[in-house]
Amino acid sequence: MSIFRRMSTIFKAKANSALDKAEDPRETLDYSYQKQLELLQKVRRGVADVATSRKRVELQASQLQSQSSKLQDQAQKALSMGREDLAREALTRKSGLQGQIDDLQTQHAQLQGEEEKLTLASQRLQAKVESFRTRKETIKATYTAAEAQTRINEAFSGISEEMSDVGLAVQRAEDKTQQMQARAGAIDELLASGALDDASGSSKDSITLELDRMSSGSDVENELAAMKAQLAGGSAPKELSGDTPDPAQAQAPAQQPAAEPARPQDGDVR
Amino acid sequence: MIVRIMGEGQWRLADDKLDQLNAVDTDLEKAVSSGDEPAFRTAFTALLDFVRAGDKVPDDELHDSDAILPPGDSSLAEMRELISGDGLIAG
Numbered sequence: 001m002s003i004f005r006r007m008s009t010i011f012k013a014k015a016n017s018a019l020d021k022a023e024d025p026r027e028t029l030d031y032s033y034q035k036q037l038e039l040l041q042k043v044r045r046g047v048a049d050v051a052t053s054r055k056r057v058e059l060q061a062s063q064l065q066s067q068s069s070k071l072q073d074q075a076q077k078a079l080s081m082g083r084e085d086l087a088r089e090a091l092t093r094k095s096g097l098q099g100q101i102d103d104l105q106t107q108h109a110q111l112q113g114e115e116e117k118l119t120l121a122s123q124r125l126q127a128k129v130e131s132f133r134t135r136k137e138t139i140k141a142t143y144t145a146a147e148a149q150t151r152i153n154e155a156f157s158g159i160s161e162e163m164s165d166v167g168l169a170v171q172r173a174e175d176k177t178q179q180m181q182a183r184a185g186a187i188d189e190l191l192a193s194g195a196l197d198d199a200s201g202s203s204k205d206s207i208t209l210e211l212d213r214m215s216s217g218s219d220v221e222n223e224l225a226a227m228k229a230q231l232a233g234g235s236a237p238k239e240l241s242g243d244t245p246d247p248a249q250a251q252a253p254a255q256q257p258a259a260e261p262a263r264p265q266d267g268d269v270r
Numbered sequence: 271m272i273v274r275i276m277g278e279g280q281w282r283l284a285d286d287k288l289d290q291l292n293a294v295d296t297d298l299e300k301a302v303s304s305g306d307e308p309a310f311r312t313a314f315t316a317l318l319d320f321v322r323a324g325d326k327v328p329d330d331e332l333h334d335s336d337a338i339l340p341p342g343d344s345s346l347a348e349m350r351e352l353i354s355g356d357g358l359i360a361g
């Protein structure tokens with residue numbers, strides 16, 4: 001048997017079993033209408049749930065993105081200081097992040113697709129429920145036993161199929177959203193643990209610490225050079241000026257008086 | 271005849287298209303039963319495009335369909351589950 005005929009048979013069987021349970025078919029009209037309204041509520045909740053997940057993924061992606069550009073800056077800075085090892089470390093971390101960013105973008109596209117589908121489904125269902133309500137009132141008003149059953153059957157089979165369809169759409173969206181929420185939760189934990197560093201920059205990762213140490217180390221070197229130049233009584237300032245290209249450093253040697261002299265060694269050991 | 275694509279809506283197809291439809295459907299049937307994923311994808315996409323080329327049934331019309339197709343993004347595994355008729359279809 002062909003694919004779509006098999007599917008159609010399954011749907012019809014469901015519609016018929018719902019009708020078979022009814023004693024007075026008119027009672028089932030109101031009951032079914034109630035069920036339709038419930039389903040409509042459910043679809044709308046579904047749309048809201050998917051939107052929430054989508055926003056969460058968006059937020060995570062932007063956090064990872066800013067983390068990634070921060071690592072890029074660090075690599076640049078490290079390389080300009082001649083620390084290729086640090087630059088390499090920063091770029092390695094960055095490429096690790098990129099995988100997660102790509103993954104989040106895929107998830108985002110999927111969630112957006114689900115959201116659009118469910119929104120359309122809810123619009124379709126709403127139009128059909130409204131039609132059903134009109135038909136229901138007409139059938140009840142003009143009820144004669146002979147004609148009612150056929151008209152009720154028609155109304156039912158049309159709406160029942162739509163309800164099965166929308167019901168499945170909601171279920172699929174829920175399944176996908178749940179899978180993604182589990183993964184989003186894992187990334188949140190990673191962000192919170194500091195393994196990815198805080199994108200706000202409030203906590204410092206090891207690369208930042210090392211770069212800070214190096215730049216304060218070179219400040220010290222500059223100041224030392226400036227002091228030596230002063231001690232030499234300005235006898236050979238031009239020879240030393242090559243080591244201290246920044247005139248501000250030379251003019252204001254006391255601004256950072258020999259800031260923690262142990263640090264340059266610290267940095268060298270690494 | 272009226273054909274539903276789940277998650278998308280219903281289309282009305284002229285009766286003289288039935289032979290063409292059956293041909294595309296047979297390809298799909300073969301691909302599903304042999305578990306051939308690429309062939310399934312090709313045949314399913316062809317079938318969906320064929321149906322979507324029909325006249326869309328307005329949202330506020332209540333009709334049952336003569337044929338029903340699974341959602342366009344169904345995988346081969348999902349397709350099998352759907353047509354096996356176990357509890358997947360909510361209703």
